[in-house]
Amino acid sequence: MNFEFSEEQELLRKTVRQFVDNEILPHIADWDTKGGFDPIIWKRLAEIGLMGVCIPEKYGGSGMDYNSLAIVCEELERGDTAFRTAVSVHTGLNSMTLLQWGTEQQKQRFLVQQAKGEKIGAFALTEPGAGSDVAALSSTAVRDGDEYILNGQKTWISLCDIADHFIVFAYTDKAEKHNGISAFVVERSREGFSSKAIKGKYGIRSGNTGELFFDDVRIPAENRLGEEGEGFKIAMASLDNGRFTVAAGACGLIMACLEESVKYCQSRSTFGKPIGEHQLVQQMIANMEAGFQMSRLLVYRAGEMKNKGIRNTRETSLAKWQSCDFANKAADDAVQIHGAYGYSDEYPVARFLRNSKAPVIYEGTREIHTIMQAEYVLGKRQDRKLNRMLPKWPFED
Numbered sequence: 365m366n367f368e369f370s371e372e373q374e375l376l377r378k379t380v381r382q383f384v385d386n387e388i389l390p391h392i393a394d395w396d397t398k399g400g401f402d403p404i405i406w407k408r409l410a411e412i413g414l415m416g417v418c419i420p421e422k423y424g425g426s427g428m429d430y431n432s433l434a435i436v437c438e439e440l441e442r443g444d445t446a447f448r449t450a451v452s453v454h455t456g457l458n459s460m461t462l463l464q465w466g467t468e469q470q471k472q473r474f475l476v477q478q479a480k481g482e483k484i485g486a487f488a489l490t491e492p493g494a495g496s497d498v499a500a501l502s503s504t505a506v507r508d509g510d511e512y513i514l515n516g517q518k519t520w521i522s523l524c525d526i527a528d529h530f531i532v533f534a535y536t537d538k539a540e541k542h543n544g545i546s547a548f549v550v551e552r553s554r555e556g557f558s559s560k561a562i563k564g565k566y567g568i569r570s571g572n573t574g575e576l577f578f579d580d581v582r583i584p585a586e587n588r589l590g591e592e593g594e595g596f597k598i599a600m601a602s603l604d605n606g607r608f609t610v611a612a613g614a615c616g617l618i619m620a621c622l623e624e625s626v627k628y629c630q631s632r633s634t635f636g637k638p639i640g641e642h643q644l645v646q647q648m649i650a651n652m653e654a655g656f657q658m659s660r661l662l663v664y665r666a667g668e669m670k671n672k673g674i675r676n677t678r679e680t681s682l683a684k685w686q687s688c689d690f691a692n693k694a695a696d697d698a699v700q701i702h703g704a705y706g707y708s709d710e711y712p713v714a715r716f717l718r719n720s721k722a723p724v725i726y727e728g729t730r731e732i733h734t735i736m737q738a739e740y741v742l743g744k745r746q747d748r749k750l751n752r753m754l755p756k757w758p759f760e761d
């Protein structure tokens with residue numbers, strides 16, 4: 365196992381860091397207050413090739429390895445959790461799903477434009493009555509000749525008002541439970557589709573999260589991903605990729621907590637010395653550092669497994685669970701270190717704390733991942749090789 369980043373990866377990190385320092389940090393407090401990023405940010409991201417980092421060059425991407433995507437997510441979340449979330453959805457949950465499950469024609473139709481940053485993709489799984497329990501979803505897709513007629517509602521969907529298309533999950537055969545769900549690519553332009561943003565979120569306010577409505581939306585059968593009934597597996601495999609990016613992002617949030625806390629420790633004095641010289645403050649800093657290092661090891665191990673084409677559901681779930689919990693704790697401690705100032709908008713740590721809660725809930729709650737890990741250890745859950753894995757890296761031509 366190699367613990368060094370390559371020169372190319374170091375350069376990538378530097379590029380993303382500069383992007384965050386110049387294009388995100390100067391505006392983020394404003395975007396957080398207003399409840400949305402300036403859409404120009406997507407154009408900028410595409411200009412530096414970050415819309416398709418681990419997508420093969422033949423599909424319009426940068427052709428870098430899966431750990432390069434982790435680097436991008438770390439650095440983006442050092443800037444903002446909501447923005448990293450949006451990129452996770454576009455790349456981890458949508459583009460990587462197309463790469464793994466799409467036909468050559470679907471890749472040409474949807475993936476290429478996305479990887480080049482000409483179109484934005486999103487992922488629609490969660491419903492008002494189906495979050496952790498995916499098989500409880502109630503959307504339906506009924507076959508009618510060469511089309512499906514889609515009806516249902518999705519909620520908590522990132523990029524709801526921005527994405528050009530969504531990977532949507534619906535029952536094609538309710539009697540079959542897990543094996544009755546199918547996945548479809550649904551374009552925003554289809555008649556009967558509408559979306560509505562959710563207002564009043566606790567955190568990740570600059571992100572565009574909302575509801576989707578499908579009212580007799582007709583979709584051509586060629587938009588179905590995988591076979592009929594493969595939707596549950598596709599959703600879970602997509603989450604293996606999404607959760608990987610969430611875990612990497614959490615490392616970036618811990619980095620941001622450390623940066624702000626160290627700065628504050630050096631500038632604020634109590635009892636005649638800088639607060640960084642008080643041992644209970646040092647304890648919080650040390651905990652953040654430990655959380656950061658441990659999370660990173662878990663994330664890059666999962667990424668290395670992806671590079672080698674090894675199924676990594678177990679490792680990714682552990683990385684997601686632990687790194688999001690560490691980030692949530694780091695943000696809580698960062699506010700604590702800043703005292704009353706940390707409780708205001710004067711410093712970014714209050715935003716960090718609000719934002720840090722979302723990843724503990726989305727893409728598998730802390731409780732779902734705890735149960736999964738217990739089941740693996742107790743021999744009640746096993747990861748078998750899938751019929752379609754993500755391509756190994758280096759990618760073939």
Ligand SMILES: CCCCCCCC(=O)SCCNC(=O)CCNC(=O)[C@H](O)C(C)(C)COP(=O)(O)OP(=O)(O)OC[C@H]1O[C@@H](n2cnc3c(N)ncnc32)[C@H](O)[C@@H]1OP(=O)(O)O
Pocket residue numbers: 489490495496497498499520521522542573596597598600601603604677722725726727728729732736750
């Ligand atoms: C806060 C503001 C923003 C909010 C954003 C919210 C948006 C999101 O978070 S989207 C995603 C949220 N949802 C989730 O993360 C779902 C959480 N739930 C789960 O992960 C699963 O349902 C979980 C772990 C509980 C297990 O479900 P369960 O119903 O027990 O199914 P399970 O028995 O494990 O698997 C069923 C089949 O799928 C297969 N499968 C399971 N996992 C995978 C996988 N990773 N890859 C491929 N196949 C898989 C199994 O092998 C099994 O197949 P078979 O029957 O052939 O053996």
